[in-house]
Amino acid sequence: MTGMRGLSVFISDVRNCQNKEAERLRVDKELGNIRTCFKNEKVLTPYKKKKYVWKMLYIHMLGYDVDFGHMEAVSLISAPKYPEKQVGYIVTSCLLNENHDFLKLAINTVRNDIIGRNETFQCLALTLVGNIGGRDFAESLAPDVQKLLISSSCRPLVRKKAALCLLRLFRKNPDAVNVDGWADRMAQLLDERDLGVLTSSTSLLVALVSNNHEAYSSCLPKCVKILERLARNQDVPQEYTYYGIPSPWLQVKAMRALQYFPTIEDPSTRKALFEVLQRILMGTDVVKNVNKNNASHAVLFEALSLVMHLDAEKEMMSQCVALLGKFISVREPNIRYLGLENMTRMLMVTDVQDIIKKHQSQIITSLKDPDISIRRRALDLLYGMCDVSNAKDIVEELLQYLSTAEFSMREELSLKAAILAEKFAPDLSWYVDVILQLIDKAGDFVSDDIWFRVVQFVTNNEDLQPYAASKAREYLDKIAIHETMVKVSAYILGEYGHLLARQPGCSASELFSILHEKLPTVSTPTIPILLSTYAKLLMHTQPPDPELQKKIWAVFQKYESCIDVEIQQRAVEYFELSKKGPAFMDVLAEMPKFPERQSSLIKKAESVEDTADQSAIKLRAQQQPSNALVLADPQPVNGAPPPLKVPIVSGSTEPQSVARSLSHPNGTLSNIDPQTPSPDLLSDLLGPLAIEAPPGAVSNEQHGPIGAEGVPDEVDGSAIVPVEEQPNTVELIGNIAERFHALCLKDSGVLYEDPHIQIGIKAEWRGHHGRLVLFMGNKNTSPLTSVQALILPPAHLRLDLSPVPDTIPPRAQVQSPLEVMNIRPSRDVAVLDFSYKFGANVVSAKLRIPATLNKFLQPLQLTSEEFFPQWRALSGPPLKLQEVVRGVRPLALPEMANLFNSFHVTICPGLDPNPNNLVASTTFYSESTGAMLCLARIETDPADRTQLRMTVGSGDPTLTFELKEFIKEQLITIPMGSRALVPATSSAPSPAPPVPQPPSPAALADDPGAMLAGLL
Amino acid sequence: MGIRFILMVNKQGQTRLAQYYEWLTLEERRALEGEIVRKCLARNDQQCSFVEHRNYKIVYRRYASLFFMVGVDDDENELAILEFIHLLVETMDKHFGNVCELDIMFHLEKAHFMLEEMVMNGCIVETSKANILSPIQLMDKAH
Secondary structure, three states: OOOOHHHHHHHHHHHHOOOHHHHHHHHHHHHHHHHHHHHOHHHOOHHHHHHHHHHHHHHHHHOOOOOOOHHHHHHHOOOOOHHHHHHHHHHHHHHOOOOOHHHHHHHHHHHHHHHOOOHHHHHHHHHHHHHHOOHHHHHHHHHHHHHHHHOOOOOHHHHHHHHHHHHHHHHHOHHHOOHHHHHHHHHHHOOOOOHHHHHHHHHHHHHHHHHOOOOOHHHHHHHHHHHHHHHOOOOOOHHHEEOOEEOHHHHHHHHHHHOOOOOOOOHHHHHHHHHHHHHHHHHOOOOOOHHHHHHHHHHHHHHHHHHHHHOOOHHHHHHHHHHHHHHOOOOOHHHHHHHHHHHHHHOOOHHHHHHHHOOHHHHHHHHOOOOHHHHHHHHHHHHHHOOOOOHHHHHHHHHHHHOOOOHHHHHHHHHHHHHHHHHHOOOHHHHHHHHHHHHHHHHHHOOHHHHHHHHHHHHHOHHHHHHHHHHHHHHHOOOOOOHHHHHHHHHHHHHHHHHHOOOOOOOHHHHHHHHHHHHHHOOHHHHHHHHHHHHHHHHHOOOOOHHHHHHHHHHHHHHOOOOOHHHHHHHHHHHHHHOOOHHHHHHOOOOOOOOOOOOHHHHHHHHOOOOOHHHHHHHHHHOOOOOOOOOOOOOOOOOOOOOOOOOOOOOOOOHHHHHHHHOOOOOOOOOOOOOOOHHHHHHHHHOOOOOOOOOOHHHHHOOOEOOOOOOOOOOOOOOOOOOOOOOOOOOOEOOHHHHHHHHHHOOEEEEEEOOOEEEEEEEEEEOOEEEEEEEEEEOOOOOEEEEEEEEEOOOOEEEEEOOOOOOEOOOOEEEEEEEEEEOOOOOOOOEEEEEEEEOOEEEEEEEEOOOOHHHHEEEOOOOHHHHHHHHHHOOOOOOEEEEEEOOOOOOOHHHHHHHHHHOOOEEOOOOOOOOOEEEEEEEEEEOOOEEEEEEEEEEEEOOEEEEEEEEEEEOOHHHHHHHHHHHHHHHHOOOHHHHHHOHHHHHOOOOOOOOOOOOOHHHHHOOHHHHHHHHO | OOEEEEEEEEOOOOEEEEEEOOOOOHHHHHHHHHHHHHHHHOOOOOOOOEEEEOOEEEEEEEEOOEEEEEEEOOOOOHHHHHHHHHHHHHHHHHHHOOOOHHHHHHOHHHHHHHHHHHEEOOEEOOOOHHHHHHHHHHHHHHO
16 A cells, blocks of 8 residues: 555645645646546556546545546446455545435445455445445345344444444435334344444434434433443443543443433433433543543533433532533633533523523623633523523623624624513613614614614604603714614604604704714615605694705705605605695604514524524523513514505505605696506506415516516517417416416416416426426406316327316316326427306417427436547437527527526536537437437537537437427527526617527428417 | 534645545535634634534644644534544554654545544544554555
8 A cells, every 4th residue: 555656746746836826737737647547448557546546536635626537436446456445435435425326336336345255345335335325325235234233243343334334324214224123123232342333333323213212212221231331441441441431432422312312211220320420420520631631521511411401300400500600610611612502501401590690790701702612602601591680781791792792793692682682671761772782883783673673662662752762862962873873863763853852952953953964974775764754853843943844845855856766756755745734744644553573583583593502592482571572473574664654644645646646747736636547456456366376476477467568479489489369358467478488497387367367387397207287276256167278289299188177266276287298309389278258258378388398308417428429429410410500699608508507408517628619418208219318519609609500419310300409499589588597688788679580481381380380 | 413524734724634424515615624724723722622613513623733623513522522533643643653744645545544444424433543443554464
């Protein structure tokens, strides 16, 4: 093994590289070298192969992509000699993942090694499967691995690996381990003497027990036995004693396994375990040797966790709390960190709360520790232990810490402070203080939810309003205040500023001028809030103050022509409204109370994924909140209160219509149109559809009613003229062609919609089979009758539509499955002839079914080793066809790649040496061809993106032709549905007529699809 | 699942050994290693040996110029992992005799063989130095 000079030379070359660029060059050179050597099979000795494969691993470790040579690594697995085989196994498990196809190739060799007689081979194979074995391995190898694990003739070195290998197989497929048969064997396994086998078997046990503790209850006393054996140091070889401690790792694992059993029923087992635990709790001393100290404390902390889990012996629990109290005050940072962490876990046990509270000041000290890991633990613990009695102290500490905390912690910190303040506020004014301080100190980290929430509370609690207003006023005196503070104080002063009127500095005009000073400093979203506040200030000034009115009107007039629509609308509306006198009062009356709702903050906190945080949050949920703030209604919240809309108080005037009449050129306010235009009402009714559309339909709906933006007779690339002749009396919603194209690229969505019915579709494809479900939803309150659905199948598809009921009841949805089988390649499309009767009207439509050629394609990415031999094997027409396509819609290369991928023809990047070319591959499925590999190459001309040369190949002439034509159709006109894929080109306003060219009439004539459409 | 990865990185932030027990793409690995190394290298001796990063906990230990970093799940015993690192170093010491960064660099394969004997599928498989080293010694003898 000592050899491999080449490897050492390479490593030292890389080491001597002066910079990253030099390293890259050296690595690239080496990769080229390896690639060449791999190609020359004749001179590639196993030794060389081994050396190159190690180089690959080294390069991979440096962070470079090694996208070839995997086959060579895998092939070493079947080498006869150990050194090569070993390299093959180790490097394969580093470079490949469980889904890699090459791994499947090796499965037989691996199995032979596992069941073979050579135990070193067995070990290698078991380790590979243990590290990267997937489901296939689980299905084929589990029995063999189990046999090895319990075999009496196998040596421990094989069995310990078999245990962890089985653990992997069990995780990949829990059925790999048969519970009934295995539980007893598992228990026997734990009687093992060899500590290596025991260590790995205990890991296996942990996984099995966490899945089903009842089945493995017979293993519980065995774990206790292992612990006793180690605790008493009986039969523990010197090799397994670490700094005088009998295998700390096995002790930890065994105690961990016990924490997956809910309780320990058997009294003698219980007694034995408590003796061991007692010995650990009492007998662990601090010693000088760091390693010994760590190892013994590893065991001690695990024992603490187990005691907490069992939560049985009161005395032992208080011992634990005492120990943890000691740990959180020591200087040694590791112990302190773990003390804090475990104390947080201990909070789950309710009756130790009071004892933990005694350590509050100590914990707060850790919140100021220079080590962020420790500060995080302290923060979590403080958050977890907070309740009504200590909320004031803790939250104040958090606020203080906020000004010095690092940025990465501030958001979490302010969220936590806000939640604690909300849950445990002893009184409401304190809550307002806390939130305003939060905004003041860490405005950037205070999410909108936090200030929305304080506004909700103030609005809902009358007693609080004057206090909040005066606080808000105070903050405005500070020199530089955060924009969020401007928002919240403007809002509060607008609503409740008049309550302060008698205090100095709080008259409406003074409030206005101090707020207006901030306006030049704020961003666009804040200006509308200020405008609303001005309008409210104006309204509250009774008797009117002409001076103030003049100033405010000037502001409104200034913003009447603002480019921001929200600001402009408000300025215009407020200006007009404020001229209206009493009606103004009606419209701008005080905000009504918000409905009680669950705090969005708490919801947010629950969704925050943070280490060890979860437990504390769960704990919070169990704890009683303070009575000061009322919450609880578990109604879903959409985050924000709608604080900024003009409140509708007097039901008579609907604000939209006010706005509409106001913006009328003559501006007379008297003729408010009482009749809201009916089309709007209609669309409102239709808006939230009563029928559940299949997922994906939503985006389509946004296209709105026909005519809004759609061009009904969209130029349609795919040769077939849309079958939407319209003798019908209904107006369609959305564009049928567009919907069809969208569905060609995705598997669910709306196929058709009119005011009465919506037809959705959901499809699943497997090989040459497809299963579609048509969802037909009646949108009306009266039934749809004479419903008929008939499939007109093209010759290449076999279609079977389940019968559709004659009547669809009001507001009901019926489903009708449609089975599809692809017989041979064709671009032809099936048509659904659909009709129904609504009242006296007959509505009928012919709809193309999105069972297009690409649905029978399965994405497939090839490497260069796989691609080129196949490509060369296809010699020319009729299997490989080439065509120069002109009139291509210009697309940048990545966009074209996206387009290809979207219809399952997978681009294989980097295969073609010319960067202007794309190489793609896919598998096509039909009954006649079976699964067939298709390859394509697109050569583009960077100087002229409207033309390209396309070469398509497959093992079937018809398939090659059809696929080529299909791709051409996609390139010539980009269907509407895929617009999202090509944002750059489609968004550019082009003065020239649109590039897409309809296919020439000649092309139409020999196109079967077009002929079908003609027949229809 | 216990141990998710083991990294050996020198003071300059160069990776000397990386072994993952869960599949990450090359991009993800590069990003992860960069972030972790930055965090750990910035710490001093008075700080604890644990760093929280995303949903990992990193248990690390420094030996001269080399950092050993082990990424674990939330429910792993941190001190046990910390001493496992030491066990790994002692095992390497026993084999190389006063192991240093260069030994690991130039005998990457041996470092991998040792790890392979110690950890499998993210679980500790063996803690006896003699057992860990015996396959390597057998192989050395064969040469």
